[in-house]
Every structure is written in C-alpha cells, then in structure tokens.
Amino acid sequence: MNTPPSGVAPKNIPSGPIIGIDLGTSTSAIAFLTPDGEPELIQDLNGDTIVPSMVQLLPDGQLVVGSVAKSGAVTYHDRTAMEVKRLMGTGETVKLGKKVFFPEEIGTEILKHLKQAAEAKLNREVKDVVISVPARFENSAREATRKAAEAAGLEVIRLINEPTAAALAYGLGHIADQSKVLVFDFGGGTLDVTVLEMFEGILDIRTSVGDDKLGGKDIDEAVMALLRDKFKETTGKKMPPPSRDRKAAQRIKEEGEIVKKTLSFSESVQVNLPNLVGDQSLVCTITRDELDAQLEDMLMRAMAVVNEALARARLKWDDIDVILPIGGSSRIPMFRRALQFASGKELYSGGLNPDEAVALGAAIAAGIEQDLYQKQQKDIMILDVSPHRLGVATIKQVGSEQFVEDYFSELIPKDAKLPAITKRDYMTLSDGTGPIAIRIYEAVTEGNLCREHRMISELALRALNKESKDEPVQVEFRYTLDGTLEVAARYISAPMVQVDGKFVLDAPGAGGAEIPQEVWRNAPLAGLVLPLIEQVERQVKERPDIASTLNDMAGFVKLAVIQNDEDEVRKRLDKLTDLLFELT
Ligand SMILES: Nc1ncnc2c1ncn2[C@@H]1O[C@H](COP(=O)(O)OP(=O)(O)OP(=O)(O)O)[C@@H](O)[C@H]1O
Ligand SMILES: [Mg+2]
Structure with missing residues (x-):
C-alpha cells in the first residue's frame, strides 16, 4: 500500500501514481505521465508496448498473455482467447482447453499483465487506473470492465471514452484551440465516430455514433474469405470449415491479418502457406484492388456512421477543422481516401501512432484526475454526453x-x-x-x-x-x-x-468539475444569465438542501452560454427561474 504524504491530501485524489490503460479488442497498452508531464507507454515483460489482447492457457495450467500468447495461437488454437472485448458484460463465455472463462476474467488477466509491467517500470505498487472504453459501450460492459479491473487488484478512478482519450492525446498542444474535431476511431472491434469541440481547455463532446459490428476483426473475415476463395481457385478444393480444421483456420486468420496490414502500404502481397490442408498449399497473390472490392459494403456502412455523427452534431464537413483517424484499421487507404473525398480535407496525423493515442490520452486523463496535469498545463475539462437513451x-x-x-x-x-x-x-x-x-x-x-x-x-x-x-x-x-x-x-x-x-452509469466526463468562471463569464451570452446565476449562488449558500439541484441547473445554463446557443440559454433560464420560484 502507498501511504499518502504527510499533510492534508486533497479529497478523493489517490496518492499513488495513476496509470492510463487502453484495454482494446485486439491490442492493449498502458501508459503513465512522466514527471515532466509527458505521457509515455510502458513495455510489458515481453518487451511490447502494444500488447496483443490475447490470453492462453498452456497445457501445464499456466496462463500467458500478450505476444507470447499470440505466437502460440496456432499451436494452441483451442486454448487461446482473443477479441473478447465485444463479449464483456454479455454473460457469454470462452473456453480455453477444458476450462470455461467469462470475458471479464480474460480482461482481468490482461490487466494483471499490464499492472505488472507498470509496477516493474515505476518500481512501486500500481493500483489506481483510468481505463478507456468505447464511447458507446453499454452500462453492463462498463461495469464488466470495472469488475475485471477490480479482480486484477486495480481501482478504476475513471473510465474514459476512447475518442475522448485520443483527442486529449492529440489535442493538447497540437490541435489549435477552438477546433471542431471528428474522431474516426476504427479499431479491432468497433467503429466509433465522435464529434467534439475544443476550446479554452474544454473538450466538449457533441456526439458519438458507431457500428459495433464493424472493425478490423470484420475486415480480417473478409480477407479470410478471399484467401479461402483463392485456395479453391488454385487447388480446386474447398477449405474445410473452421470447426473441422481449426489449425488451418488459425493459419488463414493470421495470414489474413498480415495480408490486410501489408495492403495498407503495398499494392499487392504474396501469400505462401505450405501444407495448409493436408499436403495442399496456398500460394497466390492478393492485390489491394481485390481487397477494396471486398470492403465496399463496409465502407458504405462506415460512411453512414460518419454522416450520422455529423447530422447529430448538426455540423457540415465545412465546420469540421480536424479529422482525427485513430485505431489500427484507420490505416486502410480506402477508408482514408473516402474520408478525404467526402470532407475535402486532409486527415490529421499529428505525429502520434494511431494505436497508441488512446493509452497516451488515458494517461493524461489519469494525470488530470491526480491534479498532476494542471500543474503543467492549463485546466482541462471534459464535457460529456449520454451515450444512450x-x-x-x-x-x-x-x-x-x-x-x-x-x-x-x-x-x-x-x-x-x-x-x-x-x-x-x-x-x-x-x-x-x-x-x-x-x-x-x-x-x-x-x-x-x-x-x-x-x-x-x-x-x-x-x-x-x-x-x-x-x-x-x-x-x-x-x-x-x-x-x-x-x-x-x-x-x-x-x-x-x-x-x-x-x-x-459511468459517464466518463468531467467528474463533477465546474465550468471555470473565466470561461463562461467571457462568453458573449454571459450578460444574459449573470443576474440569475448570482441569485443562484446566493441561494446555494443559504439552502444547502437544494444546492446540488441548483448547481446542476446553473451548470446547464453556463454550458449553453459557452456553446453560444441562445435558444438553449433561454430555455434553461426559464427552467432555472421556475425552479428558483418553486423552491425558494
Ligand atoms: N496497417 C494496418 N492496416 C490495416 N489494419 C491494421 C493495420 N494495423 C493494424 N490494423 C488493425 O487494427 C486493429 C487493431 O487496432 P487497435 O489496436 O487500434 O484496436 P483495438 O484498440 O484493439 O480495438 P477497439 O478499439 O475496437 O477495442 C486490428 O484489427 C489490426 O489488424
Ligand atoms: Mg482501441
């Protein structure tokens, strides 16, 4: 246990280091904030900073995690858990050998592995973490994530939405203030498109829209289908179904991912899988055009999500200043081109690796929680929205x-x-x-x-x-x-x-932070609300019993003020006036 330093510790702020974790569908990462306030990834004990989210039960009963599990995935195809994030909180199970696991338990193993890495790096116990989750993760999946962490000996100080974390990682110091940002988060399991605005240290999330069944995993499926077609074309034989030959299926899967990744950089790729099924080998070439043709349907779905996000945020492409592609699948040229074409803009690169940004942002969020970040930078506040009805x-x-x-x-x-x-x-x-x-x-x-x-x-x-x-x-x-x-x-x-x-419900927002005076008081509509807000402030002191209601309502008014939304300001003011009348 860490003992807090002598003197009065600020309330609710853990004394140890808080670490940021990206618990991804296909890869996970852990990061911390260095003493000079820079987020930095931590290598796991296999030497990886990007850790495959895989857990394997070896025949001797040992559980291994990360790249060790990945390299054994062909040999131990029936003892390896992968891509379980989509199953979090659903009650479904995975089987490793003869043992049955809940997806949360797999999550726990990955988190233990990451915790161990952080403890080795920082040379102290690591307990408090910020974990990122997809913006539209349901309540049960968020709870499952918390439980997985608890079982790993971690305390989740905050869950942060992945696109918000990425925006933190890129935004601070890189993206100009007053920007409207579209985050295209195309990872292993899901596509999430978030529209947010950054101004004066406030990250104002407008909306997150997504497709839970569209991710790198699904692109792998399309590539695997392509490989199976090639097998049939070249050998004249159909590949056996995965249940009949799991080893061949696992080889196709691994090769599929390599093919997919290579085609993000090359126009074609050579495939050579000797003795794939019995003595039949798969030797062929796959071109980027062939892959693109397979992905057309997914591209349409992805662009529909983007358009819905813009519509929900009531913005047009012209209003968007920055398009932030994150997640490994956002490297695929066809999706990048479509985004560029639709928006007429370049995609932001910002010098960060798209599959590292979320963990780095989670570390920044951890720093914010710990009040570490404020010392380095100006105040940061995240305004979040309800992800579901x-x-x-x-x-x-x-x-x-x-x-x-x-x-x-x-x-x-x-x-x-x-x-x-x-x-x-x-x-x-x-x-x-x-x-x-x-x-x-x-x-x-x-x-x-x-x-x-x-x-x-x-x-x-x-x-x-x-x-x-x-x-x-x-x-x-x-x-x-x-x-x-x-x-x-x-x-x-x-x-x-x-x-x-x-x-x-884990709204991964500002944690009750108040909208800073200097932010809302300088907004053009402030004059409209000032008298009432002052009245509220007086009431809050006199009536502690209704203080939180009043503060919440006043928060809405201030929010509408900084969003410069006059209709909303007037609507909120009316409600607040009614409330004051009713309660006092
Ligand atoms: N060069 C590339 N081209 C195409 N896809 C890639 C490339 N590099 C990585 N990927 C894919 O990106 C996915 C992993 O991305 P990432 O690590 O961002 O996702 P994740 O965090 O595991 O998933 P999620 O955020 O959906 O939970 C995998 O499906 C991987 O195959
Ligand atoms: Mg991710």
Missing part, C-alpha cells in the same frame, strides 16, 4: 381499448449534455392495490419496445392507500457529471419521494 417501461395507450405493453418511454435522450435532469408524469393503470414496478432501461436500438433494450434496474413504488386508478406518478432521472443515474419516483398527490435509486 435512458427511460422506463410503460404501457402506452394507442386506441380506446388498445395498449402497447412494455413501451420504452424516454427520459434522457442520446447525446444529452451531462448533467441531465428530466421529470415525466405517468398515470397508473392498476387499481392502487399492488406496488408499481419502475423498470429502468438503457436503449440499445432505435426501437420503442423495452424487450429490445437492456434493463439497468427495477424499483418498486409501493401502493398508495387508495382505490383509485389513474393516479399520476412522477419519475425523475438525474444523470450527473460523475456518472451516476439517480432515479426518484413519487405520487403527485403525495409528493414525498417514494422510491429512490442510484446507479453508476
């Missing part, structure tokens, strides 16, 4: 006697600025004799039925002592900056809160 299950009346059960009623929309507070009123349909279940859902699709979505929790609102039907109930959601969702429900006729629940 949140709501409750209701029964919707669609005709005089027709009802849709299990209808998703949205309280917090996707991309809602955090903190977000919404209240909605509902009517009870039961006769008031039994408790009312309040089921809280995170939307996974655009659909309106709860069964398509993921339930976060369930609360019971006890029955009112009444015979009556049609009893109005108010449900309130508060999604705070530190990533908790607070849910309250009350009968409107008996306005005491009846149920009250708190759930960690």
Whole structure:
C-alpha cells in the first residue's frame, strides 16, 4: 500500500501514481505521465508496448498473455482467447482447453499483465487506473470492465471514452484551440465516430455514433474469405470449415491479418502457406484492388456512421477543422481516401501512432484526475454526453381499448449534455392495490419496445392507500457529471419521494468539475444569465438542501452560454427561474 504524504491530501485524489490503460479488442497498452508531464507507454515483460489482447492457457495450467500468447495461437488454437472485448458484460463465455472463462476474467488477466509491467517500470505498487472504453459501450460492459479491473487488484478512478482519450492525446498542444474535431476511431472491434469541440481547455463532446459490428476483426473475415476463395481457385478444393480444421483456420486468420496490414502500404502481397490442408498449399497473390472490392459494403456502412455523427452534431464537413483517424484499421487507404473525398480535407496525423493515442490520452486523463496535469498545463475539462437513451417501461395507450405493453418511454435522450435532469408524469393503470414496478432501461436500438433494450434496474413504488386508478406518478432521472443515474419516483398527490435509486452509469466526463468562471463569464451570452446565476449562488449558500439541484441547473445554463446557443440559454433560464420560484 502507498501511504499518502504527510499533510492534508486533497479529497478523493489517490496518492499513488495513476496509470492510463487502453484495454482494446485486439491490442492493449498502458501508459503513465512522466514527471515532466509527458505521457509515455510502458513495455510489458515481453518487451511490447502494444500488447496483443490475447490470453492462453498452456497445457501445464499456466496462463500467458500478450505476444507470447499470440505466437502460440496456432499451436494452441483451442486454448487461446482473443477479441473478447465485444463479449464483456454479455454473460457469454470462452473456453480455453477444458476450462470455461467469462470475458471479464480474460480482461482481468490482461490487466494483471499490464499492472505488472507498470509496477516493474515505476518500481512501486500500481493500483489506481483510468481505463478507456468505447464511447458507446453499454452500462453492463462498463461495469464488466470495472469488475475485471477490480479482480486484477486495480481501482478504476475513471473510465474514459476512447475518442475522448485520443483527442486529449492529440489535442493538447497540437490541435489549435477552438477546433471542431471528428474522431474516426476504427479499431479491432468497433467503429466509433465522435464529434467534439475544443476550446479554452474544454473538450466538449457533441456526439458519438458507431457500428459495433464493424472493425478490423470484420475486415480480417473478409480477407479470410478471399484467401479461402483463392485456395479453391488454385487447388480446386474447398477449405474445410473452421470447426473441422481449426489449425488451418488459425493459419488463414493470421495470414489474413498480415495480408490486410501489408495492403495498407503495398499494392499487392504474396501469400505462401505450405501444407495448409493436408499436403495442399496456398500460394497466390492478393492485390489491394481485390481487397477494396471486398470492403465496399463496409465502407458504405462506415460512411453512414460518419454522416450520422455529423447530422447529430448538426455540423457540415465545412465546420469540421480536424479529422482525427485513430485505431489500427484507420490505416486502410480506402477508408482514408473516402474520408478525404467526402470532407475535402486532409486527415490529421499529428505525429502520434494511431494505436497508441488512446493509452497516451488515458494517461493524461489519469494525470488530470491526480491534479498532476494542471500543474503543467492549463485546466482541462471534459464535457460529456449520454451515450444512450435512458427511460422506463410503460404501457402506452394507442386506441380506446388498445395498449402497447412494455413501451420504452424516454427520459434522457442520446447525446444529452451531462448533467441531465428530466421529470415525466405517468398515470397508473392498476387499481392502487399492488406496488408499481419502475423498470429502468438503457436503449440499445432505435426501437420503442423495452424487450429490445437492456434493463439497468427495477424499483418498486409501493401502493398508495387508495382505490383509485389513474393516479399520476412522477419519475425523475438525474444523470450527473460523475456518472451516476439517480432515479426518484413519487405520487403527485403525495409528493414525498417514494422510491429512490442510484446507479453508476459511468459517464466518463468531467467528474463533477465546474465550468471555470473565466470561461463562461467571457462568453458573449454571459450578460444574459449573470443576474440569475448570482441569485443562484446566493441561494446555494443559504439552502444547502437544494444546492446540488441548483448547481446542476446553473451548470446547464453556463454550458449553453459557452456553446453560444441562445435558444438553449433561454430555455434553461426559464427552467432555472421556475425552479428558483418553486423552491425558494
Ligand atoms: N496497417 C494496418 N492496416 C490495416 N489494419 C491494421 C493495420 N494495423 C493494424 N490494423 C488493425 O487494427 C486493429 C487493431 O487496432 P487497435 O489496436 O487500434 O484496436 P483495438 O484498440 O484493439 O480495438 P477497439 O478499439 O475496437 O477495442 C486490428 O484489427 C489490426 O489488424
Ligand atoms: Mg482501441
């Protein structure tokens, strides 16, 4: 254990070093902030800074991780776990030899391996970490990541969204202030496109849109299909299905990745796999054009994600100042060309390696948490949005006697600025004799039925002592900056809160940081809100019981001010005025 230095330690700030970790689908990395404030990757005990996210159970029962596991993947194809990140929190399992593992346990092994590397490098115990996750990771996957870390002896101080981490790594000192940035994060498992704005040390995330089934892994599949076709063309025989010849399948997979990577730099590549199936070898050439033709469909899907992100951020290509390609798959020329063509702009390179940026950014975020970074640079604040829609299950009346059960009623929309507070009123349909279940859902699709979505929790609102039907109930959601969702429900006729629940949703935002005075007070719309904000500040001192509500609401107003969104400012001011009137 680290002992804190004598004197008063700042509250909630861990005393040891905080480390940044990118726990990726295909590769992981760990980084720390050097004493002069520069993020630096740490080599693992195999000598790698980019560590394959692979875990292998050797026949003697030993677990090996990283490049050692990767080089044994052909021999021990049935004892190697890879690309399990997509399975985090799903309850699915992977089998290594005869042993069954949860994806979280595989994650734990990778994290232990990285922890060990950091401890060897820094020569002290490493406990506190910032881990990056895909921006649109669901709540269950975020929780699974936390659990995996806990089991590895790590404490997650914060989860940070991968594109935000990358923007931190590139942004600070490289990208001009006042830039609108589109992060094209094309990794091993997913494509995530995030639009954010940087100004005055604030990273304002506008939206993250993505495709969870589009990543390097899927491109590998396309290359493997191409290799299997070539096998059939050259030998006249079909390759056996992977379940029949897992060794051949693993060789095709490894070769496929090499082919794919090589074609990012060369126009063609020579393949030579002797005795691939029995004594049949695969010898052929694959050209970049052949690969491009296979990827056309994926390109369309990728560009659809990009367009959706722009639309959600209400921006056009002209508004975007910087296009940041990150993730290993963003090296593929066809995707780069399409981005350049659509935007009419060059892609940003910034001198960082696209598969290192996220870990470096996580280390910077760790430094921010530790207040280490502020000493070196100006204050940095991350304003985040809700990655998914949140709501409750209701029964919707669609005709005089027709009802849709299990209808998703949205309280917090996707991309809602955090903190977000919404209240909605509902009517009870039961006769008031039994408790009312309040089921809280995170939307996974655009659909309106709860069964398509993921339930976060369930609360019971006890029955009112009444015979009556049609009893109005108010449900309130508060999604705070530190990533908790607070849910309250009350009968409107008996306005005491009846149920009250708190759930960690891990909004990887600013951690409750306040918008600095000098930032919002200098914005053009500040004059409009100043008197009310001052009134709020007085009230906050006098009424500690409602201080947090007031502060949250004032936060919205300030946010709209710095975004220079007059409509939003007026809307928020009205709400704040109502609240002040109501509460004081
Ligand atoms: N030169 C290249 N050309 C094409 N693809 C590449 C190249 N280099 C790496 N890749 C691919 O990039 C992917 C890995 O990228 P990265 O390490 O950024 O992803 P990850 O962090 O593991 O995944 P995710 O962020 O989706 O969880 C792999 O699929 C890898 O094959
Ligand atoms: Mg990644």
